[in-house]
Amino acid sequence: MKFGIFYEISVPRPWGPTTEYEVYQNCIEQVKLADELGFDQVWAVEHHFLEEYSHCSAPEVFLTACAMVTKKIRIGRGIVVCVPQFNSPIKAAEVAATMDILSGGRLEFGTGRSATWTELGGFGADPDETKKTWDEWTRIIPKMWTQERFGYEGRAFSMPKRAVLPKPYQKPHPPMWVAVTSPGTELDAADRGMGSLGLTFGGFQEQEKKIAEYRRRIKYCDPVGEFVNEQVNTVNFLFCHEDNEYGGRTGQRLAGTFNYLAEQLLAARQAYPTRSYPNLGLLPALRREATSGPEGTIPEGLAIGNPDRIVDVIKKWEAVGVDRINFLLNAIETVPQQEVLDSMRLFAKEVMPKFAAKPEPASVSAAGGA
Amino acid sequence: MPLVGSRNLATLAESAPAIADLHVDRWEFPKAQILTVMYELDDDAMLSLLPPALHPTIPPTLAFTVTRVPESPVGPFVLAEVRVGCRSGARPRGFSARGYCDSDEAIRALGERWGYPLRKAAVTLEKRYDRIHSMVEATGVVLDVSLMNPEPVSGNDLQYLSSLNIARVPRDGGHAMRLVQVDPDFTFHSADRGQPQLNAFDAAAWELEGARPYFPVSASYAVADITMPELRYLVDPDKPPLESVERL
Numbered sequence: 001m002k003f004g005i006f007y008e009i010s011v012p013r014p015w016g017p018t019t020e021y022e023v024y025q026n027c028i029e030q031v032k033l034a035d036e037l038g039f040d041q042v043w044a045v046e047h048h049f050l051e052e053y054s055h056c057s058a059p060e061v062f063l064t065a066c067a068m069v070t071k072k073i074r075i076g077r078g079i080v081v082c083v084p085q086f087n088s089p090i091k092a093a094e095v096a097a098t099m100d101i102l103s104g105g106r107l108e109f110g111t112g113r114s115a116t117w118t119e120l121g122g123f124g125a126d127p128d129e130t131k132k133t134w135d136e137w138t139r140i141i142p143k144m145w146t147q148e149r150f151g152y153e154g155r156a157f158s159m160p161k162r163a164v165l166p167k168p169y170q171k172p173h174p175p176m177w178v179a180v181t182s183p184g185t186e187l188d189a190a191d192r193g194m195g196s197l198g199l200t201f202g203g204f205q206e207q208e209k210k211i212a213e214y215r216r217r218i219k220y221c222d223p224v225g226e227f228v229n230e231q232v233n234t235v236n237f238l239f240c241h242e243d244n245e246y247g248g249r250t251g252q253r254l255a256g257t258f259n260y261l262a263e264q265l266l267a268a269r270q271a272y273p274t275r276s277y278p279n280l281g282l283l284p285a286l287r288r289e290a291t292s293g294p295e296g297t298i299p300e301g302l303a304i305g306n307p308d309r310i311v312d313v314i315k316k317w318e319a320v321g322v323d324r325i326n327f328l329l330n331a332i333e334t335v336p337q338q339e340v341l342d343s344m345r346l347f348a349k350e351v352m353p354k355f356a357a358k359p360e361p362a363s364v365s366a367a368g369g370a
Numbered sequence: 371m372p373l374v375g376s377r378n379l380a381t382l383a384e385s386a387p388a389i390a391d392l393h394v395d396r397w398e399f400p401k402a403q404i405l406t407v408m409y410e411l412d413d414d415a416m417l418s419l420l421p422p423a424l425h426p427t428i429p430p431t432l433a434f435t436v437t438r439v440p441e442s443p444v445g446p447f448v449l450a451e452v453r454v455g456c457r458s459g460a461r462p463r464g465f466s467a468r469g470y471c472d473s474d475e476a477i478r479a480l481g482e483r484w485g486y487p488l489r490k491a492a493v494t495l496e497k498r499y500d501r502i503h504s505m506v507e508a509t510g511v512v513l514d515v516s517l518m519n520p521e522p523v524s525g526n527d528l529q530y531l532s533s534l535n536i537a538r539v540p541r542d543g544g545h546a547m548r549l550v551q552v553d554p555d556f557t558f559h560s561a562d563r564g565q566p567q568l569n570a571f572d573a574a575a576w577e578l579e580g581a582r583p584y585f586p587v588s589a590s591y592a593v594a595d596i597t598m599p600e601l602r603y604l605v606d607p608d609k610p611p612l613e614s615v616e617r618l
Contacts, residue, residue, distance in 0.1 A: 013371065051428050052372060118428055121410070121587065263460035264372045266427045270462055271408060272588045273527040273563045332371070 001318050001355040003347075004041035004076065004326040005034050006235055009056035010261060012332035020055055026337045028065060030329055033341055035070035037348035041108060042066055043076030043197075043326050048086075049122045052332055053261040060095050067103035075103045076326075078197060079112035079179040082134040085123035086114065089137045089157055090164055093144040097168040105169040110197050111138050112179035117271035127274045132156065138176065138192060142225040145173040172226035177233065182278050190214045193223025198234040203301045204320050207234065211321035231323045236303045238327035239335065240347040244306035247343075250335060251304020258331035303327065307350035314355065372457070375420025379536055379607050382467060382577060383547055387481030387488070388538045392601050392618055394483045399596040401559065403438040403495055405502050406530070406590050407515050407566040409583035411454075419578055420465055421607035423549065423614035424456040424534070431455035432583045433464050433531060434515045434568070436504040438495045439476075439596070447476035448493040449486070450506045450513060452576045453533060458551075459611050464531035465549065467577035470506050470513075484598065485537025485550035487577075502562070502591045514570035517562070517589035525558020528590050534605060548616075549605035555597040562591045 011023050031042050044062050047054035056062065063075045077099065080092045100107035113130035114120055120127055133156045140157070144150045144164040151161030168174055177195040180186045189196045196214050198207070211232050218230050237255045241247030268277040301317070303310045303325070317325060329340050409432050411419075416430035435451045449471045453464030470491035471477045480486035491508035502520060506513040532553035538545040566589035573581040604616045 013373075049428070117587065121429070121585070260460050261372065263462075264425055264428060264457055266429065266431065266455070270529055270531075271431070273523055273529075273561070273590045275524065275527055 002040040002324040006326035007044040008054040010332045011055045031066045035073040041074040043078035074106045076108040079110035082137040085125040100168040107174040109174045110177040117266045175229040190217035193221040193228035195229040195231040208320035233324040239304045240343045247305040248298040257334045372425045376417045397598040399439045405436045407434040408587040410585035412582040415580035427455040444475040444479045447473035485535035512572040512575035516567040517564040520562035520564045525561040551603040557595040559593040
């Protein structure tokens with residue numbers, strides 16, 4: 001089991017002249033500490049226009065800054081929006097390779113397609129097209145990295161032969177992931193030999209089924225990259241405190257605040273009738289499920305409370321097949337920075353040692369990936 | 371925390387319908403035709419259209435919905451609504467301050483039972499092969515809206531907002547202004563989508579002064595059986611979002 005941290009970079013109103021600066025500085029301080037404490041990875045989203053919820057529209061810049069002040073922690077671009085109005089696939093490949101070089105081979109490359117009308121409408125993207133362009137891009141980006149010169153004639157993208165430079169530091173290329181929010185996307189990940197970057201917070205039972213099916217399907221995959229990245233990464237909230245009641249209460253406040261902000265977004269589904277975004281605001285539904293335990297109890301799957309409780313929770317996640325957990329540490333600065341840092345330290349001291357390193361999946365280590 | 375509305379709804383009190391009894395039974399509207407067109411709103415009015423109990427969506431939106439009900443306990447009618455997209459706490463909703471209907475019987479029944487704030491108007495809904503068109507004529511044309519170039523989709527691809535209608539309800543021995551949540555069930559027979567086209571919209575006629583829909587988002591048309599619900603929730607418009615919802 002590996003542990004990481006995960007950033008939406010939510011910024012509370014009112015927005016003073018230094019509010020965003022302060023939130024970014026807090027995040028950088030957390031990342032530096034995470035590196036020192038032995039967290040394995042830091043991920044940052046790409047979101048646009050999502051007021052308060054996420055002010056992280058240039059994660060490649062944030063993550064490069066993280067790489068420059070850390071030594072070991074891996075850098076997760078989570079995710080590149082594979083929609084032409086948002087990004088060019090050439091530029092995505094170039095930026096990722098540059099990040100990989102600057103970080104000394106620490107890049108994890110996440111892919112996705114955006115799920116809100118706020119973003120898709122803002123960029124003038126067609127919701128019907130996003131799954132198709134994502135599919136096309138995930139197949140060509142690894143070739144841009146590995147072929148000396150790359151040329152392509154496709155449906156939504158074409159280019160004459162050019163050397164896409166630089167090439168990634170990791171050979172053959174960084175591990176590739178898919179953000180999984182819509183039902184069935186974990187199977188898309190499996191079929192393409194990509195890691196499942198879970199961005200929802202479903203409980204054990206629901207995740208166990210999905211992971212089992214992912215493991216079954218990936219055995220027969222046709223990998224888009226040069227190697228299979230069979231890994232399941234999930235997202236959780238973290239607030240660790242000696243006092244279980246205080247830890248649970250603070251953690252639930254954090255989770256509740258995050259969920260409340262998430263529900264304010266205008267999902268693609270809510271604005272535009274399309275089969276491309278399956279039924280009914282899945283994100284809010286799953287988040288609700290994960291954060292609504294019986295009255296007076298902490299929801300089963302959340303890593304909040306005292307170290308003993310969090311160890312129990314993570315053991316259950318391990319048992320259902322999760323390889324990595326990324327933690328959200330804060331939401332609109334609901335938890336004071338010092339308490340976030342203390343929570344990370346306590347987690348590293350009391351919880352991390354209980355989880356001995358598991359060997360890497362053969363397919364990754366054999367290929368020289370992460 | 372998210373933005374909240376700033377509107378005082380007291381000016382609407384006089385014209386809001388009164389619900390005498392909050393225990394209403396369900397009604398069925400078989401094979402209703404439903405045209406829905408969504409536009410983004412200019413953000414000038416994103417807070418001034420909504421009361422403090424509601425968060426605006428980001429971006430702010432307006433949903434135009436015209437429903438032809440061929441069969442109901444009060445006979446056939448055509449209902450036109452314009453709802454401001456919002457969140458009641460964390461739930462997606464559409465706030466309605468004024469609607470129009472072509473039937474006196476339906477205006478009375480929908481107001482008394484589900485708090486629809488309706489006035490009489492000529493409301494048309496016309497399905498052609500190249501478009502589905504609706505027009506509402508009250509004091510002149512107050513709405514002219516179309517779905518262009520319909521193409522079939524699945525009813526499962528559509529998602530309708532639950533309404534919050536402004537009404538007076540029995541509370542504390544008298545009547546108080548509340549937003550009445552109306553969340554019908556839909557069983558779809560067919561569905562289409564197409565390009566939205568807004569030809570005319572008189573914001574003041576819908577009690578939405580300052581609303582300027584400017585960016586087309588989507589348009590859908592469906593034939594569905596509608597089950598009008600029992601009332602389950604009220605929202606006190608003047609309270610903060612997390613304190614405003616009352617479960618019945």
